[in-house]
Amino acid sequence: MNEQPYPFDEAWKASVDRSGLEWMAYCETANLVKRYIRxxxxxxxxxxxxxxxxxxxxxxxxxxxxxxxxxxxxQFQLIWTHEREALKARVLEEDALPKAA
Structure with a gap:
């Protein structure tokens, strides 16, 4: 099986322009994955x-x-495959935090 490397790996996250369209697109989809998990x-x-x-x-x-x-x-499929467990842990952590009044 010819599996492509994950495009949103830690090296990419460390080097991507955080104000660029590529990062914003990733964040949009990662947030949709988190919402799906929640x-x-x-x-x-x-x-x-x-x-x-x-x-x-x-x-x-x-x-x-x-x-x-x-x-x-x-991107949802890629993030779901590679980051699902980390995002699930983040969702559980966020939901456990006390809510501001």
Missing amino acids: TRLQEGKDVAVEEFEATCELYAKQAQGAARVARIRE
């Missing part, structure tokens, strides 16, 4: 999938929507 833990896989699909449908209606959704779907 919803999946709280309400189940079916609700999480429905929420993700509804988000993609909404984005698809915007300018450049088809390209954005295609990128999100591709």
Whole structure:
């Protein structure tokens, strides 16, 4: 199997321009993965999938929507495969923090 290296590895994260479009696109998708994980833990896989699909449908209606959704779907799979456990730990940590009044 010819597996490509993970494009969002630690070296990439250390070197990418944090104000650039590439970083913002990664963050957008990573946040969608976190939201998917949170919803999946709280309400189940079916609700999480429905929420993700509804988000993609909404984005698809915007300018450049088809390209954005295609990128999100591709990056979502990559991030899910390579960072799921770390993001799940972060979600659990965030949800355990006391909320500000």
